[in-house]
Amino acid sequence: MATIGAHGITARLPAGFEGRIFVRPASVGVTYPVGQFATFPIPDDIGDFGSGAVSVMGPSDVFATLFEYGPESVGTALFAQQGRPAALAESDFSPMTLRRGIPGQSGTQWFFTESGRPFSFYAVLGSHSLRSALVPHVNTLLSSLTLSPAVVNLPAARPLWN
């Protein structure tokens, strides 16, 4: 069981999972941390929400993204839920909740605020018909995440004599 952590997100990955936590270089504006986790090898050049990955996953695979939004989202209605969902039910997954509709797959997406940070958790099942076996994996992953308060980059101390 591997543990990874960066940018205030720590994941104690369940067996079979791999993952990465990163911040994309910003060409314009500001970017925020993204966590991607999967039970299959994650290609390097995929989209934040798994485009390029969900198309290669098998029926028994799971893919999940934890996406942080900017601090301006805190307090908005979309992120009103405090804390991640405790556990997801099979009924939370729907073939219609996919950013890219792939036959057989299903997904779920949740918006919440935790440790003062606005997040979206998006998970995809490789096969909706296998959801009874796959949803527990998603829940194990979800419970393995530790989200810390955002690190504030304070400006460097100025010399006291000036």
Next chain:
Amino acid sequence: MIALVIVSTFVVLVLGILVAGLLRSHADILRALHELGAGVGDPAARPAAPAPVTLTAPASSPALGDAPAVAGITPTGDARAIAVDNSDDFTLLGFLSSGCTGCAAFWDALQEPGRLELPDRTRVVIVTKGPDREVPSEVQARTTGRVPVVMSTDAWVDYQVPGSPFFVLVDGATGQKVGQGVARQVGQLAELVRRAEHDRGHAGGTRERGEGSAGGPAREAAADEVLAAAGILPGDPSLYPRTLDDVFPHGRAVPAE
């Protein structure tokens, strides 16, 4: 006088033999250092002779043990964990250092899979020691972004890496190490993977992963089974749509963005 000339000649001969012996010994030492990758220049660029394969081949050592996940940080400070047992692919772990002379050729080759000519479905991961032993900016200077680079001292400990460059080949279907050792030439890596692939082919050790990774007849059979269960048999009109209305008889569904 004659005696003096004879003695001088004898001394010169002895000294000549001594110098020749020292030069030969020095050459042997230089040759040995060169073969170990510690010579002057790039040893991989112009190998003097076919070096012996020091990688432990799959057939000669079938039980090298389980391969743990590799977890650490990237040179840019992100986090990365690679599970080597979650696919049927082979994973080639290259344990390299930023300052190792013998690693230079492998840094370049491993990040150009085409040049390395590895068999298909071989995943390459470069593992350096963690930031406690490596300077991230120096590692970053060697990376191209084409393959994952994980900085993890724990991985070096887990895999009992004696030094760099060192390579471990993992069979994802079993999660077992199937080859490991020191490669002196880039070509040895492709040969190692090919031999492992050949051995696995004879053993038939691929893992069942469902239709997503199945190909050819297996995938076709699985699709036929699902269609038959849904009452769609060979020749069914729905298999031969002519218009979009045939494909979407109830209207087109728009996936959520």
